[in-house]
Amino acid sequence: xxxxxxxxxxFAKFNVTSQVKSTFLFAPLxxxxxxxxxxxxxxxxxxxxxxxxxxxxxxxxxRDEVSDLFNTVARIQRTLTRVYKTDAFNVAVQDGxxxxxxxxxxxxxxxxxxxxxxxxxxxxxxxxxxxxxDVGKAxxxxxxGEEKSDAVxxxxxxxxxxxxxxxxxxxxxxxxxxxxEEMAKDDEGSGKL
Amino acid sequence: xxxxxxxxxxFAKFNVTSQVKSTFLFAPLxxxxxxxxxxxxxxxxxxxxxxxxxxxxxxxxxRDEVSDLFNTVARIQRTLTRVYKTDAFNVAVQDGxxxxxxxxxxxxxxxxxxxxxxxxxxxxxxxxxxxxxDVGKAxxxxxxGEEKSDAVxxxxxxxxxxxxxxxxxxxxxxxxxxxxEEMAKDDEGSGKL
Numbered sequence: 477x478x479x480x481x482x483x484x485x486x487f488a489k490f491n492v493t494s495q496v497k498s499t500f501l502f503a504p505l506x507x508x509x510x511x512x513x514x515x516x517x518x519x520x521x522x523x524x525x526x527x528x529x530x531x532x533x534x535x536x537x538x539r540d541e542v543s544d545l546f547n548t549v550a551r552i553q554r555t556l557t558r559v560y561k562t563d564a565f566n567v568a569v570q571d572g573x574x575x576x577x578x579x580x581x582x583x584x585x586x587x588x589x590x591x592x593x594x595x596x597x598x599x600x601x602x603x604x605x606x607x608x609x610d611v612g613k614a615x616x617x618x619x620x621g622e623e624k625s626d627a628v629x630x631x632x633x634x635x636x637x638x639x640x641x642x643x644x645x646x647x648x649x650x651x652x653x654x655x656x657e658e659m660a661k662d663d664e665g666s667g668k669l
Numbered sequence: 670x671x672x673x674x675x676x677x678x679x680f681a682k683f684n685v686t687s688q689v690k691s692t693f694l695f696a697p698l699x700x701x702x703x704x705x706x707x708x709x710x711x712x713x714x715x716x717x718x719x720x721x722x723x724x725x726x727x728x729x730x731x732r733d734e735v736s737d738l739f740n741t742v743a744r745i746q747r748t749l750t751r752v753y754k755t756d757a758f759n760v761a762v763q764d765g766x767x768x769x770x771x772x773x774x775x776x777x778x779x780x781x782x783x784x785x786x787x788x789x790x791x792x793x794x795x796x797x798x799x800x801x802x803d804v805g806k807a808x809x810x811x812x813x814g815e816e817k818s819d820a821v822x823x824x825x826x827x828x829x830x831x832x833x834x835x836x837x838x839x840x841x842x843x844x845x846x847x848x849x850e851e852m853a854k855d856d857e858g859s860g861k862l
Contacts, residue, residue, distance in 0.1 A: 534743045542743055543736035550727045550735055564765020572757020574782040589767040
């Protein structure tokens with residue numbers, strides 16, 4: 477059963493859809509945060525974590541919302557580390573338009589990283605900008621060099637694969653359901669359910 | 670009086686020095702977080718926020734540490750917004766070596782942004798990498814184009830100015846003291862002291 481049966485959470489023009497799981501179920505804390513999978517993840521496992529209440533900036537959040545948001549980031553990192561066998565994460569908030577924010581709703585990017593992945597040399601942050609406005613930008617830029625590095629080639633392949641197979645609502649629902657189940661396993665293991 | 674009289678907080682090879690202020694004084698919460706000014710800020714007002722306990726990764730932190738860390742981020746953002754008249758912030762954690770982390774101690778970059786500043790087009794994230802290893806990298810790259818954009822010129826000027834006047838320990842102490850005082854004003858104003 478979805479965590480919010482019958483409830484649709486709109487997230488502006490972001491191409492994110494399926495909610496992974498509403499956040500901490502520690503009574504008596506209310507649910508304050510949601511996680512979303514991405515139709516065009518910059519790298520596999522790219523998740524957005526956002527407050528349920530639409531608030532533009534970090535300073536607009538209550539203490540509990542900030543706490544819940546970033547503890548949810550850490551919580552989903554535990555699961556992503558296991559299921560994506562990842563080494564590391566970029567955790568980034570573009571907080572305000574001048575910092576690249578295009579949607580006035582706080583959202584924290586959680587992007588699994590691997591040594592030698594196509595996001596190396598902090599390229600993943602360059603892509604952040606393209607994601608919201610022009611999803612083909614990074615791909616176009618990657619093709620401008622004469623010789624492509626392994627990282628750029630991997631990125632090209634990743635982007636092309638995404639283009640060949642844009643994720644459907646069903647695929648994203650499946651992805652979100654899978655992550656919900658995997659998070660539940662970690663909750664049971666940690667005794668934190 | 671400094672918040673930790675006689676206490677030196679080492680932060681590995683990071684060129685950060687003066688502690689801005691230990692974090693939330695809400696009783697009965699212990700102090701869990703510190704803020705540091707930077708000897709080579711990527712942009713004016715660039716702050717690092719870190720847990721007092723040296724822990725490598727976000728998932729190593731307790732719930733309270735995560736809560737305190739990011740509420741401290743929001744808290745210093747309020748002050749930086751006022752004193753730097755800023756529009757926005759990049760808030761970023763390079764969480765793990767494959768994500769660009771070079772020091773095994775969680776640290777969150779808080780970087781004030783302005784429309785049209787030299788960090789535009791997410792360049793600020795490219796610089797994050799150079800900051801820890803090769804501080805001249807961004808400057809070198811900025812000089813390769815035939816025509817420099819306004820943003821690149823501003824960055825050149827900023828970097829050159831930094832080179833001409835590397836901040837001394839005294840200057841950084843002064844900067845930290847100033848921010849401590851300004852944060853105290855906001856605390857008084859918000860009734861959150």
